[in-house]
Amino acid sequence: MSTETSPEPDPAPEADARRCGWIAIVGRPNVGKSTLLNALVGQKVSITSNKAQTTRHRIHGIRTVGSTQFVFIDTPGFQTRHAAALNRTLNRTVQGVLADVDLVLFVVEAGRFGLDDAKVLSLLAAAGADAPPVVLVANKLDAVHRRAELAPWLKGMQERHPFAEYVPLSARRDADVQRLLGILEPYLPQQDWFYDEDALTDRSERFLASEIVREKLFRLTGDELPYTSTVVIDSFQEEGELRRIAASIVVERDAHKGMVIGDRGAMLKRIGTEARQELERLTGGKVFLELWVKVRSGWADDEEHLRSYGYE
Numbered sequence: 009m010s011t012e013t014s015p016e017p018d019p020a021p022e023a024d025a026r027r028c029g030w031i032a033i034v035g036r037p038n039v040g041k042s043t044l045l046n047a048l049v050g051q052k053v054s055i056t057s058n059k060a061q062t063t064r065h066r067i068h069g070i071r072t073v074g075s076t077q078f079v080f081i082d083t084p085g086f087q088t089r090h091a092a093a094l095n096r097t098l099n100r101t102v103q104g105v106l107a108d109v110d111l112v113l114f115v116v117e118a119g120r121f122g123l124d125d126a127k128v129l130s131l132l133a134a135a136g137a138d139a140p141p142v143v144l145v146a147n148k149l150d151a152v153h154r155r156a157e158l159a160p161w162l163k164g165m166q167e168r169h170p171f172a173e174y175v176p177l178s179a180r181r182d183a184d185v186q187r188l189l190g191i192l193e194p195y196l197p198q199q200d201w202f203y204d205e206d207a208l209t210d211r212s213e214r215f216l217a218s219e220i221v222r223e224k225l226f227r228l229t230g231d232e233l234p235y236t237s238t239v240v241i242d243s244f245q246e247e248g249e250l251r252r253i254a255a256s257i258v259v260e261r262d263a264h265k266g267m268v269i270g271d272r273g274a275m276l277k278r279i280g281t282e283a284r285q286e287l288e289r290l291t292g293g294k295v296f297l298e299l300w301v302k303v304r305s306g307w308a309d310d311e312e313h314l315r316s317y318g319y320e
């Protein structure tokens with residue numbers, strides 16, 4: 009008879025007690041998913057690039073607290089206005105993410121539940137028996153002035169879906185965000201961490217640069233610019249602490265181009281300045297950012313184009 013001996017020494021007790029898991033953040037556009045993700049990940053961002061990158065998921069935001077590592081997946085907002093290929097691609101992304109995560113944060117605005125929220129919830133419900141637990145995050149609590157109305161609203165939400173937790177909060181309040189982390193912790197499986205303790209994202213600076221330009225573009229142009237406009241990084245060069253970035257804002261129509269450029273170029277200049285400042289803060293170095301505006305009509309209806317723009 010042979011005696012089996014373990015070839016490896018026992019893992020350290022700390023590794024044993026560790027938890028780590030995937031958490032998807034879903035919800036219709038504008039409920040505050042990105043704000044929540046940034047708050048959950050924390051402010052001190054020094055980007056780590058290209059770690060264990062999977063192309064299916066969009067952004068992984070990582071936060072390690074004590075013995076637990078939370079890996080958040082920001083899924084694109086739902087398109088309720090456009091019934092084009094972009095819409096189908098985004099919905100597929102959400103379904104793909106759901107199959108892989110340990111927990112879902114379904115973000116809505118506290119006190120509100122519209123048709124667009126219902127659409128997202130129906131996708132979650134369609135995920136079936138293997139679906140991960142769903143936590144209802146009722147965001148923008150600070151904007152709810154009649155708190156007494158919140159209890160009946162929450163009760164109504166209970167009837168819509170058997171949520172694992174009901175968490176009214178404000179993504180802008182740090183105490184609320186820390187409390188949320190504590191609520192989520194027990195739902196993550198006991199296993200070793202996927203990333204280093206100090207990792208904050210698995211995405212490259214190049215990717216973040218396009219997201220930041222996109223964010224400024226939509227924030228500064230307001231509602232007029234269709235969501236189908238996108239940003240492509242044409243070149244990204246690192247020279248020590250310096251980043252040289254050339255990016256194109258791709259719009260569907262000439263009229264949109266005018267909107268992005270603005271009066272004597274004022275809008276484009278402002279998008280560039282704000283994006284550059286934020287990129288300098290993120291990278292801790294100097295950034296030269298060159299922006300172009302291009303018209304590419306009909307790309308939102310063309311799945312081939314979507315692939316080439318990174319929406320897979």
Ligand SMILES: Nc1nc2c(ncn2[C@@H]2O[C@H](COP(=O)(O)OP(=O)(O)OP(=O)(O)O)[C@@H](O)[C@H]2O)c(=O)[nH]1
Nearest residue numbers: 036037038039040041042043085148151178179180
């Ligand atoms: N009052 C208040 N506003 C918030 C809060 N969280 C987010 N917002 C605001 O809500 C707006 C939308 O926030 P985002 O984080 O961009 O929303 P999103 O869900 O990521 O939107 P999409 O990217 O379109 O899917 C922004 O103007 C935020 O500043 C909150 O807790 N309270």
